[in-house]
Amino acid sequence: MNTAYAWYYKKQPAELINQNFIPHIPEPDLSIILKKIAEISKDNPSVTYTHRIITGPAQETRWQCWTQTGIYSPDGRLIEFQAVGEDITERKLDEEKIKALLEEKEVLLKEVHHRIKNNMHAISGLMSLQTASLKDKTAVEAISEARNRVVSMMVLYDKLYCAEDCNKISFKNYFTPLVDEIICNFPSQAVIQTEKNIDDFTIDSKRLSQLGIITNEIITNIMKYAFRGMANGLITLTASDVNRRAVISIQDNGVGLPEPKDLSSSDGFGLKLIDIMARQLKGAVRIERDKGTKFVVEFNL
Incomplete structure (x- = not known):
């Protein structure tokens, strides 16, 4: 588990194992994310999107920007996803x-x-x-x-x-x-x-x-x-x-x-x-x- 990711959510890394990020994302942001991820293909392997997320015990709303990239084998099979995100709350404000x-x-x-x-x-x-x-x-x-x-x-x-x-x-x-x-x-x-x-x-x-x-x-x-x-x-x-x-x-x-x-x-x-x-x-x-x-x-x- 990425320690920076755990720190961001104010959790211990072990607490986030097998946890889903989806419950932390409000609608309609979740629909936008799922639509963007669905656009990933071998011909279009990378997408970028911004969304809100609810974090921490105080349920604070923050903004994130993510770039999701699909890694494909030579024969076109999806091998894995790589994701890089950053907090852009201050910029949004x-x-x-x-x-x-x-x-x-x-x-x-x-x-x-x-x-x-x-x-x-x-x-x-x-x-x-x-x-x-x-x-x-x-x-x-x-x-x-x-x-x-x-x-x-x-x-x-x-x-x-x-x-x-x-x-x-x-x-x-x-x-x-x-x-x-x-x-x-x-x-x-x-x-x-x-x-x-x-x-x-x-x-x-x-x-x-x-x-x-x-x-x-x-x-x-x-x-x-x-x-x-x-x-x-x-x-x-x-x-x-x-x-x-x-x-x-x-x-x-x-x-x-x-x-x-x-x-x-x-x-x-x-x-x-x-x-x-x-x-x-x-x-x-x-x-x-x-x-x-x-x-x-x-x-x-």
Whole structure:
């Protein structure tokens, strides 16, 4: 009898002769062990598993990790089993503590996201009240555009609050309501149609925030300028994952932008902001002019 095995169970070696370890193993652990042992064969001679075990006079629950190996003769007969085990209780307890801390962190993070969203909602409401009291058209437009930027971040924090993993957020679930929310802020929304063909892929919150700002600036630009003198308009939005490269396009059938300007040297703050966000994404933005204007954003996922 292995003296270390006897010491572990707080027994004398002689006390363990002809004793079965099975009564010390609780269900469902025992079923897992028996299933693992049954998998041992000449082609698969070794298995590893972890399980709980009840030890000592105090009936203490501990964790063990075992590797069972079958020794076979050349003709395939099982000759013997060899087993090597170790106590992993401390490691398991540490893992459980870490898991509990991570779960607590997730709860706190969701609460932070929820409070930020509520604060942004209050800021957005104050901006709306402020625009209602202004008569200067330029001031009204400036505050309205700032409010739309807040809305894009508000939608993001709403998705962060609902997401199970803040580093893997559905682009489709964020992008679609964001576009609708931006368009709803303009008086001409009733005569503007949208067509969406959005593939779903996951993306982290930081880049989603940058994309939200880009989307807000493009949609705002379209709603302000693209359909001047037109009775109605159409905005077409597509997004796809092409070999782990995101390709997002936002197109209108309006009057079209003036001839190309470098975004970074544009006079408009919105276009400059698009260029800045695209650089942060380590991506690129191009403008195509054909029966309206199309913005295409590309970056690696």
